[in-house]
Amino acid sequence: MNENICAISTSLGVGAISIVRASGPDVINIVNGLFKGADLTSVATHTINYGHIVDNNEIIDEVLVTIMRAPKTFTKEDVVEINCHGGISTTNKILELLIQKGIRLAGAGEFTKKAYLNGRIDLTQAEGVNDLISAETDLERKYAMNRTLGNLSKLIIDNRQIIVNIQAKLAVNFDYPEEMDNIDMTHELVLKELSTVKNNLEELLATSQDGKIIKNGIDVAIIGKPNVGKSSILNHLLDENKAIVTDIAGTTRDIVEGTITLAGIKLNLIDTAGIRSTNDVVEQIGVNKSLEILQNADLVIYVLNNNEPVTKEELELLASIKNVQKIVFINKNDLPSKINLDLIECNTIIYGNTITPNGLQDLKNQIISLFKLDLIKEKNYNFLSNARQIALVNASLERIKDGIQGAKDGIPLEMIAEDLKEAYDALGEIIGVTYKDELLDELFSKFCLGK
Ligand SMILES: Nc1nc2c(ncn2[C@@H]2O[C@H](COP(=O)(O)OP(=O)(O)OP(=O)(O)O)[C@@H](O)[C@H]2O)c(=O)[nH]1
Ligand SMILES: [Mg+2]
Numbered sequence: 001m002n003e004n005i006c007a008i009s010t011s012l013g014v015g016a017i018s019i020v021r022a023s024g025p026d027v028i029n030i031v032n033g034l035f036k037g038a039d040l041t042s043v044a045t046h047t048i049n050y051g052h053i054v055d056n057n058e059i060i061d062e063v064l065v066t067i068m069r070a071p072k073t074f075t076k077e078d079v080v081e082i083n084c085h086g087g088i089s090t091t092n093k094i095l096e097l098l099i100q101k102g103i104r105l106a107g108a109g110e111f112t113k114k115a116y117l118n119g120r121i122d123l124t125q126a127e128g129v130n131d132l133i134s135a136e137t138d139l140e141r142k143y144a145m146n147r148t149l150g151n152l153s154k155l156i157i158d159n160r161q162i163i164v165n166i167q168a169k170l171a172v173n174f175d176y177p178e179e180m181d182n183i184d185m186t187h188e189l190v191l192k193e194l195s196t197v198k199n200n201l202e203e204l205l206a207t208s209q210d211g212k213i214i215k216n217g218i219d220v221a222i223i224g225k226p227n228v229g230k231s232s233i234l235n236h237l238l239d240e241n242k243a244i245v246t247d248i249a250g251t252t253r254d255i256v257e258g259t260i261t262l263a264g265i266k267l268n269l270i271d272t273a274g275i276r277s278t279n280d281v282v283e284q285i286g287v288n289k290s291l292e293i294l295q296n297a298d299l300v301i302y303v304l305n306n307n308e309p310v311t312k313e314e315l316e317l318l319a320s321i322k323n324v325q326k327i328v329f330i331n332k333n334d335l336p337s338k339i340n341l342d343l344i345e346c347n348t349i350i351y352g353n354t355i356t357p358n359g360l361q362d363l364k365n366q367i368i369s370l371f372k373l374d375l376i377k378e379k380n381y382n383f384l385s386n387a388r389q390i391a392l393v394n395a396s397l398e399r400i401k402d403g404i405q406g407a408k409d410g411i412p413l414e415m416i417a418e419d420l421k422e423a424y425d426a427l428g429e430i431i432g433v434t435y436k437d438e439l440l441d442e443l444f445s446k447f448c449l450g451k
Contacts, residue, residue: 002025004022005110006020006021007021007095008095014087018085021111023073023078028040031065034098036059038051045072046066048065048066048083049064050063050064055097061090063094065083068080074115074120075118075120076115108444109130112129124430124431126443127386128148128152130447132145143215143383144385152382152384153431162193162197163423166190167417167420170417171417174414188407190413194400201400205394207379208383208384211385213265215385217267219270219298220270220297221293222269223317224274224303225276225314226276227247228274228331229332231256231271233301235354236354237267238269242271249274250274250283252272255271255286262373263374264377265373272286272289274290299326299370301326303328304331305330306331306332309339315344319345327370328348329351330350330352331353334353393426396422397423400419403419
């Protein structure tokens with residue numbers, strides 16, 4: 001933990017300025033050895049210092065060096081940030097010099113890991129930092145920032161506190177069983193307070209679906225037989241000629257993807273190969289991919305051709321995705337209708353075409369209403385943001401439910417206390433009160449270098 005680490009904190013490419021950051025007990029001393037300007041070991045903390053980085057009398061760059069002494073820094077250690085000229089070669093050269101002087105290259109997310117291990121932020125805040133960096137939409141940013149500030153942590157801490165309070169009351173009962181009558185700690189009271197925690201955790205889990213949508217967006221697969229106009233629909237939604245469109249059935253072989261933002265939420269649109277039986281080996285691979293995407297999508301836009309009778313294969317495929325969230329889009333309504341509508345079973349059917357065009361706004365509106373996207377914006381931003389957090393809340397909730405059942409059945413309070421301890425520990429793992437090394441390694445490996 002006490003090692004000196006360094007990394008390039010800005011993205012490496014052509015740019016005006018880059019920042020090379022170092023953290024650890026000796027970094028001020030080491031950078032001072034490369035710096036021509038003020039004596040960095042004696043300047044005041046949180047100051048920016050003008051000078052040059054020199055290597056054997058060669059001036060490498062004209063820089064501004066920020067000196068931040070522990071503990072009021074991101075990592076709670078001494079931190080030096082060298083603002084140098086941007087571009088790959090200068091930035092890399094300065095990093096190289098720091099490494100030569102004995103500062104180790106940081107691993108992914110290692111600065112944030114130090115911030116966590118040194119107690120400046122908890123684990124959900126650390127995860128929030130990473131989400132903030134990778135945020136693509138405004139909503140994602142707001143939501144990640146909220147977690148960085150510790151608002152999700154507070155919710156977890158509050159529920160842990162309720163559990164501690166119950167545990168304390170139970171403990172009094174164990175210690176002074178003769179006063180049982182005087183103390184309110186009856187099964188009913190346990191039941192009441194545990195129900196509060198249960199409701200809180202259930203609410204948190206219910207909103208985690210929104211969290212997933214905000215963070216990952218919605219995967220929308222455009223599916224149908226060849227030539228119905230899937231790629232044309234993708235191009236219109238993207239407002240870009242991304243996929244090849246021809247009147248030859250089987251034009252799209254591989255998937256074509258693009259992203260749009262709808263009501264602040266990312267839609268990951270996936271155009272697929274038209275599904276049909278074929279002897280063409282390449283097309284068959286495409287069809288298999290389409291079927292795979294069909295299974296994993298959050299939403300399927302099932303495209304039919306208004307100008308043709310619906311086929312048996314199309315109906316079979318539609319029946320096979322009975323339980324998948326879907327919208328049937330009947331395309332080519334600029335042409336005479338030959339489709340036998342009464343055979344199509346779907347609650348949401350939209351007509352349109354990509355020539356005039358028509359119906360595509362209705363399609364977007366339908367997606368907004370299906371996923372209640374306009375409401376997500378209005379909600380607060382205390383969502384669970386990843387599978388780790390969701391699994392731990394679920395684990396905690398299960399123990400709380402066991403405790404509630406136990407209280408109802410009138411089992412000994414000692415046994416309920418066991419459930420409470422496990423529920424409490426699972427919540428603690430979310431914020432990282434307890435952790436396993438492997439978990440930290442995995443979690444921070446997803447960070448970028450220099451953060
Ligand atoms: N009249 C009419 N033609 C359309 C419409 N949408 C697409 N087309 C035409 O239908 C043909 C097929 O369109 P694509 O978008 O390539 O169809 P696809 O479903 O992606 O086809 P595959 O990639 O082969 O599976 C092209 O000639 C399009 O110009 C529409 O709304 N009306
Ligand atoms: Mg296509």
